[in-house]
Amino acid sequence: MHSAEPIIELVGLGKEFYTASGPIKALDDINLSIGRGEIFGIIGLSGAGKSTLVRCINYLEIPTSGTVLFENKSLTAMRPREQRLARQSMGMIFQQFNLLAQRNVLQNVCFPLEIAGVSKKDAVDRAMELLEMVGLSDRSKAYPSQLSGGQKQRVAIARALATKPKILLCDEATSALDPNTTKSILSLLKEINKTLEVTVIVITHEMAVIEAVCDRVAIIDQSHIAEVGSVADLFSEPKSKIGRQLILGEAAERVIQFGDSKNVRITFDGRSSFEPVLSNMILACKVPINIIHAETKDINGTAMGQMVIQLPEDELDQKRIINYLKTAKITHEEVKSL
Amino acid sequence: MILDATTLNMLKLGVWETLYMTFTSSFFAYLFGIPLGIILIATDKDGIYPIPWFQRTLGIIINLLRSVPFIILLIMVIPITKLVVGTTLGASAVIPPLVIASAPYVARVVESSFKEVDAGVIEAAKSMGASPLQIIWKVLLPEAKPSLLVGAALSVTTILGYSAMSGFVGGGGLGDIAIKYGYYRYQTGMMFITVAILVIIVQIIQEAGMKLSRVSDKRIK
Numbered sequence: 001m002h003s004a005e006p007i008i009e010l011v012g013l014g015k016e017f018y019t020a021s022g023p024i025k026a027l028d029d030i031n032l033s034i035g036r037g038e039i040f041g042i043i044g045l046s047g048a049g050k051s052t053l054v055r056c057i058n059y060l061e062i063p064t065s066g067t068v069l070f071e072n073k074s075l076t077a078m079r080p081r082e083q084r085l086a087r088q089s090m091g092m093i094f095q096q097f098n099l100l101a102q103r104n105v106l107q108n109v110c111f112p113l114e115i116a117g118v119s120k121k122d123a124v125d126r127a128m129e130l131l132e133m134v135g136l137s138d139r140s141k142a143y144p145s146q147l148s149g150g151q152k153q154r155v156a157i158a159r160a161l162a163t164k165p166k167i168l169l170c171d172e173a174t175s176a177l178d179p180n181t182t183k184s185i186l187s188l189l190k191e192i193n194k195t196l197e198v199t200v201i202v203i204t205h206e207m208a209v210i211e212a213v214c215d216r217v218a219i220i221d222q223s224h225i226a227e228v229g230s231v232a233d234l235f236s237e238p239k240s241k242i243g244r245q246l247i248l249g250e251a252a253e254r255v256i257q258f259g260d261s262k263n264v265r266i267t268f269d270g271r272s273s274f275e276p277v278l279s280n281m282i283l284a285c286k287v288p289i290n291i292i293h294a295e296t297k298d299i300n301g302t303a304m305g306q307m308v309i310q311l312p313e314d315e316l317d318q319k320r321i322i323n324y325l326k327t328a329k330i331t332h333e334e335v336k337s338l
Numbered sequence: 339m340i341l342d343a344t345t346l347n348m349l350k351l352g353v354w355e356t357l358y359m360t361f362t363s364s365f366f367a368y369l370f371g372i373p374l375g376i377i378l379i380a381t382d383k384d385g386i387y388p389i390p391w392f393q394r395t396l397g398i399i400i401n402l403l404r405s406v407p408f409i410i411l412l413i414m415v416i417p418i419t420k421l422v423v424g425t426t427l428g429a430s431a432v433i434p435p436l437v438i439a440s441a442p443y444v445a446r447v448v449e450s451s452f453k454e455v456d457a458g459v460i461e462a463a464k465s466m467g468a469s470p471l472q473i474i475w476k477v478l479l480p481e482a483k484p485s486l487l488v489g490a491a492l493s494v495t496t497i498l499g500y501s502a503m504s505g506f507v508g509g510g511g512l513g514d515i516a517i518k519y520g521y522y523r524y525q526t527g528m529m530f531i532t533v534a535i536l537v538i539i540v541q542i543i544q545e546a547g548m549k550l551s552r553v554s555d556k557r558i559k
Contacts, residue, residue: 060464087467098462101557102480112466114476143556156462163466 006069007166007199008034008057013066015052026052028223030066036166039193039200041214041231043246046205049223054171054203058090059083071166088116091160091198095172097152099144105131105155106140112162123162130158134188150181157188167199168192174209186212207246211235211299219243235297235304236269237331248306262318263292267331268305278307281324287317308335345528348515353535355429356511359501363436364494368448370441371493374400375448376474386460387470400442408439408500412507432501432509440497447493451485452478484555491547495540502536512536 013030016023026049034040044050055061057068059075068075070086078086091112099108106127113123131137134154144152153173160168170189174182190213193200202214210217210231218228219242226240238244268277282289289309296305311318325332374396380386381393406414412435416426419434455478463477479486502513512532520529552558 058465060461081469084467084469087465090465092462092465094458094462096456096458098456098458100459100477100481101456102483102555104556111463111476115463115466115468115472145557169465 005036006033007036007071008032008201009069009072010053010056011067011069013053013056013063013068015049015056015061016064025223027056027063030220030225032218032225032228034199034201035216036199037193037197038215039190039202039213041202041204041210041217042220043204043207043210043217044220045242048220050203050205050220051171053220054092054169054201057167057169057201058087058092088112088163089165090167090169091163091165092169092171093153093156093160093173095175097144097149097156097176099152099155099159101144104141104143105136105147108144108155109159109162112159116163126162127158130161131155134158148181149177150185153177153181153185154188157185157192161192161196161198165198167201170200170202172203172205175204175206182209183212189213211297215300219246232269232299232302232304235299236267262311263335264309264311264322264325265333265335266307266309266325268296268303268307269331277328277330278309281321281328285317285320285324287312287321289321349512349531349535352510352512352515352532353539356498356501356513356536356539359429359432359436359504359509359511360494360498363433363440363501364490364497366433366437367440367444367493367497368490370437371444372448374441374445375452376478378445378449379452379478380470380474386464386473400445403438403442404446406439408435408503409506411435411439412504412509427508429510432504432507432511436497436500436504439500440493443496444489444493447489448486451482451489454485455481484551484557487547487551487554491544491551494543494547498536498540498543 010030010032013027013032014025015027016025018024030053042050042053052061056063057070059068063076070090073086075083075086100111103111106124109127109130110120110123113126118126128137128140131140134157136151136154136158139147139151144155147155156173157168168189173189174185177185186209189200189202192198193213200213202209204210214231216229217231217234219226219234219240221240221242227234227238227243234243235247238247266277278289278291289311291307292310293308294305295307296303298304311321322332378393378396378400381389381396383390383393385393412432415435415438418438419426419431422434423430425431459481460473460477463473468476501509501511502516505511505514505517508514512535516529516532519525520532
């Protein structure tokens, strides 16, 4: 999926904002390593610090402690001029697209090339090539106000890629779009990652986005990294409290209790979701169970699922099922109801 | 009051002098006002090149200049006028005080136009490695253009109003005629005619400014 060589490393990164009511820690001791060529997700609830984190990567926000290493070079040590040059190797797209309203589509895509000092002819050639790629070559003379949200984001993507960056930073890039448009933008990002070998960093508050495109993910909660790992691992076994909350959602902590019997959550990984786990268990234990909650997700082609089942009230029956799950090596845990 | 050839010629000269004073002063007011407006917005604590102490000091100087009543300023800058124009009488002599009075006003109008530019667009330009000068030249000015044109209509009509006041110190133009004939000689009819002409000029400038702004704005097509 990606080579081990990191393109971005964050070492002990911290950011404090000074407000009238005292300093606020937006980021605290963030350590992350993002590999060349991967699609890396950063997820968190609003206010967790994810937008500040992505702006520290290209130094739009200057961290108050720690370092950002881009291809092993410290952005902290660079002069403003060098930082601006480094930014040309990092494209960025935004939730609100941020296109220049007084420039047409073609001129918008040419904009970063003008800044980089590319000649007008070369800039137009490159821009048309990119508009072709995002499927908007026929709208090159249109102004942003004449485009739909999805088209605007495509223009923004073409613009962000104009200077052939090594990284594409996506700050809530699909949060203002409807589900279908989100899907098409996400597949475009995936395609760009594959064909242009651009490392993509995705900031979002939606698990569905992470699920759809990311190789690895970091969960950020209250200015800290709560958990980092492959998306498959996170979905099968979230370790942090926030991770469970984000992935299992409502089912994580809240299960409606029927009577006084025990509830057990079973998690399926790729292997077990193809086996009739439940049927086998019922046949083996000869005990009826009640399914309270169940869902399956497709993570990079493998089925990941979880199910909450209710056990009968008889203690012996309960033990039999727990023992069966243990011997069959199926991940499970007891769920405490409210 | 008779509208004979002499009176008509006088009115014609008045219109010409008024337009000359207004547009020459507006040109110079913008020559100083646009850079001042850019400096105000760029050096703001959240600006693209923050120097907060400088921004505050400049802000205070601009406010001080704007608080001096124009009629007082007209007299205060007579030595400067004499130095620059060589005379303190006539339409040209009113231009230095008009520029000094309106440049700070224009600076504020320009500043408020720049403030309307979406901060996200400026952030996007920064993310592409744009320098502060590139942001001013390629983002702030073009993106603020429709708003700058509306502001220009406002500024030019205000300067026109100021120029009419200069009649009190023998500055020429329609204001001068209104004061000489309408006020000193009680020719109310003449006063009404000059005021009517001024109203028409203001209307034309205002409408032209709005129209130019609408035509140039790519957001509403």
